[in-house]
Amino acid sequence: MTDTAITIREAQAADADGMAAVHVQSWRSTYPGLIPTPFLVNLSEPAAASRWRSVAEARGPGQGAFVAVDTGGLVAPAGTIVGIASYGARRATVDGYGGEVHALYLLDEAKGLGVGRRLMAAMAERLMADGVRSAGLWCLRDNPSRWFYERLGGSRVAERPIRFAGAQLMEIAYGWRDLAPLARLSAGPEVR
Numbered sequence: 001m002t003d004t005a006i007t008i009r010e011a012q013a014a015d016a017d018g019m020a021a022v023h024v025q026s027w028r029s030t031y032p033g034l035i036p037t038p039f040l041v042n043l044s045e046p047a048a049a050s051r052w053r054s055v056a057e058a059r060g061p062g063q064g065a066f067v068a069v070d071t072g073g074l075v076a077p078a079g080t081i082v083g084i085a086s087y088g089a090r091r092a093t094v095d096g097y098g099g100e101v102h103a104l105y106l107l108d109e110a111k112g113l114g115v116g117r118r119l120m121a122a123m124a125e126r127l128m129a130d131g132v133r134s135a136g137l138w139c140l141r142d143n144p145s146r147w148f149y150e151r152l153g154g155s156r157v158a159e160r161p162i163r164f165a166g167a168q169l170m171e172i173a174y175g176w177r178d179l180a181p182l183a184r185l186s187a188g189p190e191v192r
């Protein structure tokens, strides 16, 4: 189901607080058991807001961020940011892929409505408009959300160990050699 009561648009610096709230809530919902508890407890919305403000301000060719806003008051008070996404091409780290999805997080209540798919499509469209034809991303291997990337046609292309918050973790990379099919998903699931 694609719901137009939730609008996808480019992130602005003024969205930083709302983006930080999604970031912190989604990390605390997604990563218990995967990332050490003290790191999740100590997440700070003001610190996250400062980082998201920088990301929004740094938008330009090959990099930027999107927000999903519940304009219709479907799952949250009207105007609430319920999803965030960021991408870039300048520091893409998946070998052989020109762009990279850096972050994609939704509030729990906004999951399962097609918002993740629309955010991925928006990033793919924008990367292509900026001349980037392929993209990858890194995801914790034990994060069940990774099946979402498989559903969207991502191929498993690499794995790597990382040290994060004092823990040894495994990441898996997904890649899309051609972003065009992903970009077309913005038109709705029926075009797949």
Ligand SMILES: CC(C)(COP(=O)(O)OP(=O)(O)OC[C@H]1O[C@@H](n2cnc3c(N)ncnc32)[C@H](O)[C@@H]1OP(=O)(O)O)[C@@H](O)C(=O)NCCC(=O)NCCS
Pocket: 001, 026, 030, 104, 105, 106, 107, 110, 111, 112, 113, 114, 115, 116, 117, 118, 138, 139, 140, 143, 144, 145, 146, 147, 148, 151, 152, 189
């Ligand atoms: C991963 C995430 C962004 C997906 O967003 P979403 O809006 O819930 O997903 P969508 O509704 O757009 O789903 C698109 C398709 O993927 C499938 N899908 C979504 N999440 C899935 C999951 N965890 N496992 C398997 N399939 C999944 C949906 O069933 C849907 O399939 P369909 O095309 O047959 O209808 C969201 O669940 C989320 O924020 N998760 C927590 C944060 C996170 O882990 N982010 C990724 C960090 S690497």
